[in-house]
Amino acid sequence: MGSEIPIAVTVNGVRHQRSVEPRLLLSDFLRHDLQLTGTHVGCEHGVCGVCTVLLDGEAVRSCLMFAVQADGGEILTVEGLATGNGDDLHPLQRAFRDAHALQCGFCTPGLLMTLVPFLREHPNPGDPEIREALSGNLCRCTGYQNIVEAVKAAARP
Amino acid sequence: MIGRSPPRNEDAALLTGRALFVDDVHLEGMLHVAFLRSDHAHARLIAVDASSARGRPGVVAVYTAVDLGDYWQPGPLLVPPPPIPGLTFHAATQVPLVKDKARHAGEPIAMVVAENRYLAEDALEHIVVDLEPLDAVVDLEAALAPGAPVIHQQLGSNLAAHVVQHKGDYRQARAQADRVIARRFRYDRGAAAAIENRGLVTHWDARAGELTVWDTTQAPIPLRNGLARMLGLLESQVRVIAPFVGGGFGPKIMMFYPEEVLLPWAAMRLRRPLKWIEDRQENFYATSQEREQIHDAELAVTKDGRILGVRDIFLHDTGAYDTYGLTIPINSQCTLLGPYQVANYDSEFKVVFTNKPIVTPVRGAGRQHGVFVMERLLDIAARELKLDPVEIRRRNYLSPDAFPHDHVILFQDSAPLVYDSGNYRPALERATAAVGYDGFQAERARARAEGRRVGVGIVSYVEGTGIGPYEGARVTVEPSGEVRVATGVGTQGQGHFTTLAQVVADVLAVDAARVHVVTGDTREFHWGTGTFASRSAVVAGSACHAAALAVRDKILKLAGLLLEALPAELELAGGAVQVKSDRGRSMSFGELAVRANPLRGAVRPGTEPGLEATAYFGPDRGSTASGVHAIVVEVDPETAMVKILRYVVVHDCGRVINPVVVQGQIQGGVAQGIGNAFYEQLVWDTNGQLKNASFMDYLVPTATDVPKVETHHIETPSPLNPLGVKGVGEAGCIPTAAAFAQAVEDALSEYGLEICDIPLSPNRLFELIRAAEAAGAAGAAARQTGGAAGAAKR
Numbered sequence: 018m019g020s021e022i023p024i025a026v027t028v029n030g031v032r033h034q035r036s037v038e039p040r041l042l043l044s045d046f047l048r049h050d051l052q053l054t055g056t057h058v059g060c061e062h063g064v065c066g067v068c069t070v071l072l073d074g075e076a077v078r079s080c081l082m083f084a085v086q087a088d089g090g091e092i093l094t095v096e097g098l099a100t101g102n103g104d105d106l107h108p109l110q111r112a113f114r115d116a117h118a119l120q121c122g123f124c125t126p127g128l129l130m131t132l133v134p135f136l137r138e139h140p141n142p143g144d145p146e147i148r149e150a151l152s153g154n155l156c157r158c159t160g161y162q163n164i165v166e167a168v169k170a171a172a173r174p
Numbered sequence: 175m176i177g178r179s180p181p182r183n184e185d186a187a188l189l190t191g192r193a194l195f196v197d198d199v200h201l202e203g204m205l206h207v208a209f210l211r212s213d214h215a216h217a218r219l220i221a222v223d224a225s226s227a228r229g230r231p232g233v234v235a236v237y238t239a240v241d242l243g244d245y246w247q248p249g250p251l252l253v254p255p256p257p258i259p260g261l262t263f264h265a266a267t268q269v270p271l272v273k274d275k276a277r278h279a280g281e282p283i284a285m286v287v288a289e290n291r292y293l294a295e296d297a298l299e300h301i302v303v304d305l306e307p308l309d310a311v312v313d314l315e316a317a318l319a320p321g322a323p324v325i326h327q328q329l330g331s332n333l334a335a336h337v338v339q340h341k342g343d344y345r346q347a348r349a350q351a352d353r354v355i356a357r358r359f360r361y362d363r364g365a366a367a368a369i370e371n372r373g374l375v376t377h378w379d380a381r382a383g384e385l386t387v388w389d390t391t392q393a394p395i396p397l398r399n400g401l402a403r404m405l406g407l408l409e410s411q412v413r414v415i416a417p418f419v420g421g422g423f424g425p426k427i428m429m430f431y432p433e434e435v436l437l438p439w440a441a442m443r444l445r446r447p448l449k450w451i452e453d454r455q456e457n458f459y460a461t462s463q464e465r466e467q468i469h470d471a472e473l474a475v476t477k478d479g480r481i482l483g484v485r486d487i488f489l490h491d492t493g494a495y496d497t498y499g500l501t502i503p504i505n506s507q508c509t510l511l512g513p514y515q516v517a518n519y520d521s522e523f524k525v526v527f528t529n530k531p532i533v534t535p536v537r538g539a540g541r542q543h544g545v546f547v548m549e550r551l552l553d554i555a556a557r558e559l560k561l562d563p564v565e566i567r568r569r570n571y572l573s574p575d576a577f578p579h580d581h582v583i584l585f586q587d588s589a590p591l592v593y594d595s596g597n598y599r600p601a602l603e604r605a606t607a608a609v610g611y612d613g614f615q616a617e618r619a620r621a622r623a624e625g626r627r628v629g630v631g632i633v634s635y636v637e638g639t640g641i642g643p644y645e646g647a648r649v650t651v652e653p654s655g656e657v658r659v660a661t662g663v664g665t666q667g668q669g670h671f672t673t674l675a676q677v678v679a680d681v682l683a684v685d686a687a688r689v690h691v692v693t694g695d696t697r698e699f700h701w702g703t704g705t706f707a708s709r710s711a712v713v714a715g716s717a718c719h720a721a722a723l724a725v726r727d728k729i730l731k732l733a734g735l736l737l738e739a740l741p742a743e744l745e746l747a748g749g750a751v752q753v754k755s756d757r758g759r760s761m762s763f764g765e766l767a768v769r770a771n772p773l774r775g776a777v778r779p780g781t782e783p784g785l786e787a788t789a790y791f792g793p794d795r796g797s798t799a800s801g802v803h804a805i806v807v808e809v810d811p812e813t814a815m816v817k818i819l820r821y822v823v824v825h826d827c828g829r830v831i832n833p834v835v836v837q838g839q840i841q842g843g844v845a846q847g848i849g850n851a852f853y854e855q856l857v858w859d860t861n862g863q864l865k866n867a868s869f870m871d872y873l874v875p876t877a878t879d880v881p882k883v884e885t886h887h888i889e890t891p892s893p894l895n896p897l898g899v900k901g902v903g904e905a906g907c908i909p910t911a912a913a914f915a916q917a918v919e920d921a922l923s924e925y926g927l928e929i930c931d932i933p934l935s936p937n938r939l940f941e942l943i944r945a946a947e948a949a950g951a952a953g954a955a956a957r958q959t960g961g962a963a964g965a966a967k968r
Contacts, residue, residue, distance in 0.1 A: 055191015
């Protein structure tokens, strides 16, 4: 067991101070240390995108980062998207539900966290742009079409 | 509610991160497990020394095969072969940990339990294993050659099974044929690649005497029953929960994976909860796979394209073990017949052991092979007979009055292959119209004038779905008026929380949002088999329907007494019962539920308390869904890249419970089929080492690879269940490769190439194009010198 390093991160508006091993992945830190299990893990080599969270507003793959690298940062996970105790869905979450853009839902948190900053930067995207934005996230259930529709709907509420 | 698409009941939990997946289970004092796996595909295990690993910090235990004692047993044969005359079958099932010999790379040798996963993986490196490598068996044909290394010594060869099924007299049909098309077809191995890997959490509560297992399984109830047997517990002492599962696609129906046998046992010994979550690399070795077959097939036809008979001889790769019996190759054998009138059929297959991970059903489960072979033979026949590929299908379809249609041979469920209902031509005509087939000649010519090569493919298929033996459901109206449904079929994203709710809501005339479905928890419901073979809507749906009808009867009977009316004078509406002629006289379901379960007073003899009923449904045999896929592609002969321009599916799964869910199943299936057809291939070297065991190297289609799919529903109800439904879960991926191959050939028609292998990677297509060009050049040269004209072209 290596020596531990103190870190402080703000996750979904809540500040956490912990001591962690330098090798602890950010994904494991969020899931196991903070019990924020909405962020999933699918490949642990940065391809599938299901572990995507926002670090200081940018989408990052939490399986490709160490928790210590997030020290001092502000993180948003899927648990922080909806408001009002989780009942008031974010417009993108609503659009996913309305367009049947999820089946097993395992990849969904990563997709949402990828698409939130995308929509911020591309308020009115076309299909090719959306598909390009989605191309770093694997979904095995939906065939992506309904996700594309959901993004379009969320962009034009 | 049936036929509508309400918002899914499960989505809020999934969208907000609240949904519980196995890896989300966290228990106090939980330990973590990692496995040491064989580096070699075929090797004798000489010795394992775990003493150093046992002394590592944070390590609680290390187990090898020897430590298991009598608990070490090969797993049960899950699916015994159907009673086909003359059949040969040799069972060889997986073991918990390698004892004598490793039979595929990645087979587990030792299990480490530690305070966290990082420490468990650290300890793996301190286990010393002495393996003596043996020659590996990788190639199917070489596996059966004399002198091949034998994987299971006790069997004397690598033959796992040999099965012959006949219909009619193929030899005579062949003698009468105007033409016989004979080709060799290959279909290679891929991974199911659910985005959630497998995993388990096990907890032994010594005081309660109860073992709880959270498992990513598609079969929680059989898993519970099997674990109870292995561990010497009552079935009631074992609770298996398959919570939200992140995609199944088949491999999660495989049971008694080594980890499933080991974690419950170790949790009971250590008296600590245990967790193991497969990582992606492990998934490429430790989770079952599918699809390698080699077919030598021939089609006997008349000159006007009528099928006289088919003969198919094929090899099926079962990997290192054959736990799932003959399900996959029998699906291939039966599905080949498709929607066609085939009077004479000779089919023979051999199942072969190889030093590769175990093969069990993956979405489609052998059906795509049969479809690929038949559709390709028809395409080639059409070309040789100068017939339109659509027309040759039209001429051979079973007519709508041919049902039920008995194909004589036996299906995977041991029942005769009898199609329940079908009407194939409307689907073909609709697909043809939707994809623009009639105007396609002009479209192709226009594209060609612009230097682009486009092609069209249209193929048909059937899918045997909804097989038995049975499923059950319990429907309860609670005093709140909310309705609860418990059933045994777990869900991996198919929408059971909504579609089964719709079935019950329809009977009870309530909103589907007020019907709360619980699945995959054996404490809630412990009769049933699992989610496989596109059967949940058919079998569990029909059980839900029956249980809801029984509850409806109870509601009407009790309300009749309380409202002083005959049941026939009552109707259900909006969660209440009312008198049809006097709607003011009504009682809510909640009030009735309270009255049905009184605390004092007398209950009439023969009356059951509560508004609850349990019912079961077991079909005699499966229902046969069908459809047509049409695709337009553009191929760049320089780069061999294929772009899909249009994709149309006309699908008939009988009565549609939820059109949006069905559309989603189709769309996702097509995406998987496209991966299968063009991108996904597990590549093994001659030593049985997998060369692309990561998502960097194994290409799952992304949003830029998968087209928009236009889906049309046609409804030919099944007469075999009260809902008239047929399964749909696998359909999307079954004919995709066949459609793809036809369209690519069409786009490259001037090359005269034939696509007989799937996946057709860009590399493989590039080779085919170059070979055709070289042959074409040779042929042209030969013609110029007066040689055999066109010899290079088939």
